[in-house]
Amino acid sequence: MRSERRTVATEVEGPIELHWLEHGDPAASQVVVCVHGLTRNAHDFDRIAAAMARRGARVLAVDVPGRGGSAWFRDPDHYAVPVYAPILRTWLQELGLDEVAWLGTSMGGLIGMVVAAGPDSPIGRLVLNDVGAFVPKEALSPIGAYLGLDLRFADLEAVERHLRTIHAGFGRHLDDGFWRELARRSSRPAGDGPGWRMHYDPAIRLPFQRQEAADIDLRELWAAIRCPTLLVRGAESPLLPAAIAQEMTRTGPRAELVTFMDCGHAPSLAEPEQIEQVADWLCGPETGNGLISVV
Structure with a gap:
């Protein structure tokens, strides 16, 4: 996994810095x-990105402005x-990427x-994770x-407890390691004293x-x-009702639908079953030598 940054021109704020994490071979023909x-x-996307990289893809997981390592808007x-949509479109153009697959969770799906x-x-190819x-x-x-x-937490354990509450919809069977890593990756040192804050601009609210x-x-x-589309739904999701998901299989690009049990909004894409189904749909199945199957 490599951390990358690039200054991207925008119509609304001039040049801003975008940060993304890159997995896999930079020369791979398929980009997700x-x-x-x-x-x-x-x-x-750390877990599923690693799985797609093993299938031969180059994976770019971007921080949308205001989050993670990307710039905050004035x-x-x-x-x-x-x-966000034209900014990310410009970013892809500046990277010379004419065709990509897109995996978007919630807001990321709307942008997609x-x-x-x-x-x-x-x-x-488009995957919409629990948004429609x-x-x-x-x-x-x-x-x-x-x-x-703009909450302040005493330690990472407090961050983890908060995330387990507000993101309970991610799934009921996620391992403790997932939540510990989520806490570490979702927070930053407070900066003006002890403690931790969430890793985003509070003004996004x-x-x-x-x-x-x-x-x-x-x-x-x-x-x-018009592109082939996979619609992923958490069985208990309030954001993507079952009736809307079914409607989307009959209209527009006529999405394929997969529903994951024991989760709501949104499936974490960090559990083995979820990783396998989504990564297979985007990249093909993994083989023993780490390459995708061509059968």
Whole structure:
């Protein structure tokens, strides 16, 4: 795993620095881009990225602006999907990547939908992890309860307890090592004294708070997507209702649907079954020599 940075031009804030984690062979012909959820960061994909790298892919897991190692926006109103999408599109262009597969969790999936529906999209295969063409407003309220809180924690154990609570939907059978690593990767030293803070700009909450609660209806966007798409759903997810997921198998790109039990929003993609199914769909099955099967 390599840590990379690049200054990318944006229309809204001028040049900003993007950070991403790169796995696998830099010369690999297949490139998979991983984009995280609202308060998360690139390390969410560490386990599945390693699995895809073993299958022969080059994997780029990016920190969306305001999270992880990427720059914070000067204007908090720019923390929005319509701003992120062209920035990440420009980033891919500057890296010379004309075709990629895209794995997006929640917000990362919404960004992927915008890019995939656009003209001359570079996305050849798309995985949406627990987000779809319609998000009911009732599912957004719990997110607002923790989004962007500028909390201070005494130690990493306190961070872990917090994450186990707010991200219980990641799954009921995740090992303790997952949660310890999540705590370490999701926090940073407070900087102005002892303790730890979450690894994002607290201002990411402001656009969310300023909006009146409303359903998010992206069916028109969904209808414009043409690339093969895999829709991943947590069986207990409030964000992607079962009826919406089924509708998405019949409309737009007619997604393939896989539902994982014992999790809600969103499947962690860190459990063996989840890793295998998603990585196989994107990259093909792993063989004993670490290469993908061509059968």
